[in-house]
Amino acid sequence: MIHPSAEVSPRARVGKGTQVWNEAQIREGAVVGESCIIGKGVYIDRDVVIGSNVKIENRASVYRGVTLEDGVFVGPHVSFTNDRYPRSVTPDGRLRTDADWEPERTLVREGASLGAGAVVLPGLVIGRWAMVGAGSLVARDVPDHALVMGSPARHLGYVCKCGRRLEPSGGAGGQWRCSECDRSFELAPVASET
Ligand SMILES: [Zn+2]
DSSP states (O other): OBOTTOEEOTTSEEOTTOEEOTTOEEOTTOEEOSSOEEOTTOEEOTTOEEOSSOEEOTTOEEOTTEEEOTTOEEOTTOEEOOOSSOOSBOTTSOBOOGGGOOOOOEEEOTTOEEOTTOEEOTTOEEOTTOEEOTTOEEOSOBOTTEEEETTTTEEEEEBOTTSSBOEEOOSSSOEEEOTTTOOEEEOOOOOOOO
């Protein structure tokens, strides 16, 4: 389903079962997998790669250089970035063009979630099933299953595939357990951050 007000480039690929809602734009060279939901007003820049079963909520912006693996959740108004040294003009005063810079790459691994309004700085990896709190500024890589929050986002703990907090379950080797669904995961201790 592609809403008539959406703008999907004929040079983009959109998989079967994917819904593209009002006023969304999917640019040339972008690849979107199957059974995704692309919400109202979402912007998907050229050459972005998106897996299957991905939900992107209203007004989120996914810029060139970003890859979202299967099952990723992108909350409303999330912004990715791809330029570490943003300038409109070159030092000699000319408008910067694509020839003047290379977008950095950002990878969001399977199942990770980004809360509403999060901003992701360029060149980062957000691990599998990680959870980024609403309004966070993600300024460093996020480990698998990590819960990060704040500006800049700090590593506060771990979450399960079901999204609930994991508790350390003792024993050797960093076992973490979910009291909601009883799954266990082996994860490093949460590193203290300065
Ligand atoms: Zn769980």
